[in-house]
Every structure is written in C-alpha cells, then in structure tokens.
Amino acid sequence: MSAKITAAALVLFAAAPLTAQAPASAFIVTRLGVDTVAIERYTRSKDKLEGDLVVRYPRVRTYHYIADLGSRGEIKTITTTIRRAGADPNAPPTMQLVERFGDTVAVLELQRNGKADTAASGRKVFRGGAAPMLGVEPTSYGIYEQLLSSAKLERDSVSFALIAPGTGPTPAIILRRRGADSVSFTSTFFPGWTEVARVDSRGQIVAVDATQTTVKTVAHRVPNLDVDKVLKEWAATEVARGGMMGQMSPPDTTRATIAGANIVVAYGRPFKRGRAIFGSLVPWNQVWRTGANAATMFTTDKDLVFGTTVLPAGKYTLWTLPTPTGAKLIINGETGQWGTDYHADKDVTRLDLTLKQVSPPVEQFVIGMVPQGSGGLLRFAWDDREYSIPFTVK
Numbered sequence: 263m264s265a266k267i268t269a270a271a272l273v274l275f276a277a278a279p280l281t282a283q284a285p286a287s288a289f290i291v292t293r294l295g296v297d298t299v300a301i302e303r304y305t306r307s308k309d310k311l312e313g314d315l316v317v318r319y320p321r322v323r324t325y326h327y328i329a330d331l332g333s334r335g336e337i338k339t340i341t342t343t344i345r346r347a348g349a350d351p352n353a354p355p356t357m358q359l360v361e362r363f364g365d366t367v368a369v370l371e372l373q374r375n376g377k378a379d380t381a382a383s384g385r386k387v388f389r390g391g392a393a394p395m396l397g398v399e400p401t402s403y404g405i406y407e408q409l410l411s412s413a414k415l416e417r418d419s420v421s422f423a424l425i426a427p428g429t430g431p432t433p434a435i436i437l438r439r440r441g442a443d444s445v446s447f448t449s450t451f452f453p454g455w456t457e458v459a460r461v462d463s464r465g466q467i468v469a470v471d472a473t474q475t476t477v478k479t480v481a482h483r484v485p486n487l488d489v490d491k492v493l494k495e496w497a498a499t500e501v502a503r504g505g506m507m508g509q510m511s512p513p514d515t516t517r518a519t520i521a522g523a524n525i526v527v528a529y530g531r532p533f534k535r536g537r538a539i540f541g542s543l544v545p546w547n548q549v550w551r552t553g554a555n556a557a558t559m560f561t562t563d564k565d566l567v568f569g570t571t572v573l574p575a576g577k578y579t580l581w582t583l584p585t586p587t588g589a590k591l592i593i594n595g596e597t598g599q600w601g602t603d604y605h606a607d608k609d610v611t612r613l614d615l616t617l618k619q620v621s622p623p624v625e626q627f628v629i630g631m632v633p634q635g636s637g638g639l640l641r642f643a644w645d646d647r648e649y650s651i652p653f654t655v656k
Contacts, residue, residue, distance in 0.1 A: 288407075288466065289487040292400040292479050294510060295535025299479060303489045304404030306411075311337070313404040314489060315396070319510045322347035322496045323356070325396055327405070335412035337405075338363055340394050347497035361425060363392045368425045379427070388423035388432060395424035395433070399477045406447060406459065407467045415439045424451065452476070452602065476602060478543065511554030518631040520638035521655035523564035527580070527629050530554030530601070532644075534625050539645035540584055549592065551601030552582045552642065553627060559597060565656035567637075571611050572656060578610060582642070582649065589615045589649050591640075615642075615649040624648075 292300040304313025308331070315325040324347070329340040344357040354376025362369045368386045372379040393409055396402055413420040419438040433451035440446055440458065449455040457472040470481040500507050511532040518525050532554040537543050544550050552558045557579040566573045573593060581592040581604055596608040620643060627644040637654030 288404065289484045289489070290403045290467070290481050291484050291487065292403075292470075292481040294477070294479050295533070295537040297533075297535050298492075299510060300400045300481075301487060301489055301492055302402060302404060303487065304402075304407075306404070306408065311404060311408050313402065315398070315402045315404070316489060316493050316496070317398055317400070318496055319507050321506055322493070322500050323398075324493065325398060325402065327394075327396075327402065329394075329405075329408070331408070331412075335408065336363075336391065337393065337408060337412070342394065342396060347493060347500060359394075359427065361394050363425070368392055370425070370427055372427045382427035386425055386432060388425065391420065391422040392425050393422040393435060395426035397426055400472070400479050400481065403459075403467050403470055403481060406470070407465075409435070410437060410445060410459070410461065410467070411465055413437050415445065424449070454602070473543070509555075513555070516629050516631060518638065520631065520633050521636060523562055523566065523655045525566075525631060525638075526561040527558065527631070528561075529558040529580075529629055530556065531627050533627075534623060534645055540647055541586065544584060546585055547583070549604050549606075550582050550584060551604070552580050553601065553629070555601055557581075557594075557597070557599050557601045557603070558629070560593070567654045567656050568611070568613050568651060571613060573610065582615070583612070584649075588617045591615050591649075591651055613651055615651050618648045618650070619646055620648050621646065
C-alpha cells in the first residue's frame with residue numbers, strides 16, 4: 263500500500279464520531295437477491311444512536327434501539343426493544359434488553375413479555391471494547407457504523423466482545439481496514455464469517471457485502487425510505503399468509519419408498535431470487551451443503567447400491583462438489599450439524615453425478631427421488647442445472 267493511500271486510510275478511519283450538528287437519518291436496505299429482507303433507519307449524534315431495524319423473515323419484527331455514547335463514540339448503554347409487527351404498542355414487548363458496558367464488565371437486564379428473565383440476565387466480563395449482539399440476521403448496520411466510528415482503526419484491526427444474554431463463550435467481532443474506503447467485519451461466532459463494508463469519507467457505511475456469509479445478503483444506503491409504510495405492507499402480507507412470513511430458505515422433507523426401501527431427505531430449500539447460482543453463489547470446486555441452513559440429512563432403512571458402492575442402511579448427510587462440467591455427490595457419516603460444518607474425514611464415499619441443463623430455470627432448490635428400473639433416481643435441481651445419480655436396493 264502506498265504512503266499516500268495509507269495516509270488517506272488513517273484520516274478516514276481515525277475520523278471522530280459525527281459532530282454535534284443536527285443528527286441526520288440514515289436508511290439501509292438489505293436484499294437477498296432481488297428480495298428485500300430487512301430495512302433500517304437510524305440517527306447518530308455525538309452522544310446518542312437511535313434506530314429501528316425491521317426484519318421480514320421468519321416473522322416481521324422491529325428492533326428499536328437507543329444507545330448512549332461515550333466521549334470516544336463507544337456504546338455505554340443500549341436498550342433494545344423487540345416487537346412483533348401489528349402488536350399492541352401499549353402491550354409489553356416480546357423482549358426488552360438493557361445492556362450497560364463498563365471497562366471490563368457488562369450488566370444485562372432482560373425482560374420477556376414484560377417479565378424479568380433472571381436466568382438470562384446478569385454480568386459478563388470482557389476484555390477490550392464491547393458491543394451488543396442483537397442475535398438477528400441481517401444485523402444492525404447502524405450499530406456496525408457506530409463501532410467503526412469508535413474504533414478509528416489506527417491499527418490494522420480492532421476487536422469488540424459481542425455481548426448477548428445467556429451463558430457460553432463470548433464471541434467477538436473484528437474490524438479490519440482493507441483500504442481507503444473499505445473495512446471488514448469478521449465474527450468469531452461462525453468461522454469464516456466476514457462482511458465487507460464500503461464507507462465514505464466520513465466513515466459512514468455506504469454498502470455491505472455479506473455474500474461470503476451464510477446469509478448471502480447485500481445492503482445499500484439509500485437517500486430516503488418510508489420505513490413505517492414498508493412495515494405496514496409487510497405486516498399485511500404476513501396476516502394474509504396466516505401470521506408468518508416463513509423462512510428465507512424453508513425446510514422440507516422428501517420421502518419415498520423405492521423397491522421396499524424407505525428413504526427420507528430433510529433439507530433447506532433456498533430460492534434463486536434473481537441470482538446467478540452455480541459458479542457464483544455456489545462456487546465451483548468447493549463443497550456445498552446441498553441446500554440451506556442445517557446439513558442435508560439422508561436416511562435409508564435398507565442398503566443402497568450406487569454403481570459399485572454399497573451404502574449401508576443408516577443416517578448420513580449429503581454434500582456436493584460442483585465443477586463447471588459436472589459434480590460429485592459426497593455422502594458423509596456425520597449427522598446433526600449445521601451446513602457449514604463439513605468434515606472431510608467423515609466422508610463415506612464420493613460419487614459422480616450426471617449433469618443436465620434445464621430450462622426454464624428452477625426457482626427453488628429441490629431434491630427428489632423417483633423409481634427407475636429396479637431402483638430409483640436421486641436428483642437435485644436448481645437454476646439451470648439438474649444433477650442425478652441412479653441407485654438400486656440391495
């Protein structure tokens with residue numbers, strides 16, 4: 263990095279928090295492909311941060327937060343109130359969390375539906391800086407921007423302990439300078455989780471690329487947004503759907519009885535949402551979870567034969583290794599894990615899949631099984647590709 267760029271980066275990231283001029287509202291829209299999945303508005307001043315994050319899935323909820331800031335822009339206290347869309351504003355919120363941050367200790371007070379949750383409340387010890395963990399994805403970029411302002415990034419990286427109710431280890435979020443106009447936010451909660459933010463000359467977040475995380479979203483700052491109107495529209499849609507928007511990649515189960523074998527596949531079903539899938543969202547030559555969310559489960563009560571490979575009756579997880587010209591099916595012996603927790607040493611076998619181009623593109627990923635000859639055909643379809651492999655029952 264040249265001395266000129268380095269100096270520019272230091273000026274940018276060492277910028278003080280917004281000065282005591284009239285606070286201006288910021289608006290962030292977060293999309294998954296062509297679908298808007300969250301919106302946020304917030305205002306920042308020298309001593310206060312206040313905002314509303316509205317998430318769409320699996321239920322429409324608002325996260326209203328008010329933070330008091332210290333002299334360096336650090337969050338000293340923050341109150342987060344969570345409500346369901348359309349809920350009585352005079353009723354107790356679904357959850358309210360008050361966090362007070364000292365130099366090394368955070369004090370948390372949690373209420374659920376107006377009643378104290380003493381088991382989740384209490385004190386947490388941390389080192390260095392601390393930040394609230396809202397426990398929702400997409401997260402609050404207003405809080406991200408405040409962390410960036412307080413960090414100043416005079417060094418290559420700054421770490422904040424992520425404080426949330428409950429027990430267990432305290433993860434961290436690490437801010438790293440990547441250039442004069444970008445910074446990464448890396449979470450230790452999920453290995454490999456990194457969001458890259460583009461910022462302007464005042465250190466304000468302009469865009470966030472989270473496509474390398476499991477949420478796969480992209481966020482952009484917009485000049486204006488009627489948050490209340492969008493919230494009402496989403497709430498009305500939710501009511502029309504029976505009170506729940508549903509998951510962004512809903513779970514599904516495929517069941518089939520083929521030649522006396524009872525076979526079950528449980529998996530998450532992501533949507534295309536206008537995105538390029540294979541070779542982009544699903545990279546070439548990298549192991550893919552073959553679905554979304556939890557690892558795809560495959561259960562058979564009889565031995566199956568794929569080519570010359572015998573798969574004993576039992577429970578497995580399915581993974582794929584796509585390439586530009588084909589793919590391999592990976593059958594793994596580990597079960598019950600999240601879809602990012604793949605361990606090659608637990609592989610049972612790797613098998614070649616047959617590739618077929620399909621048109622029109624398949625919007626929602628699907629796994630199916632159909633009888634074929636004396637056995638069946640296991641197949642996966644999404645976007646413009648279908649992968650399949652025949653099997654027989656032993």
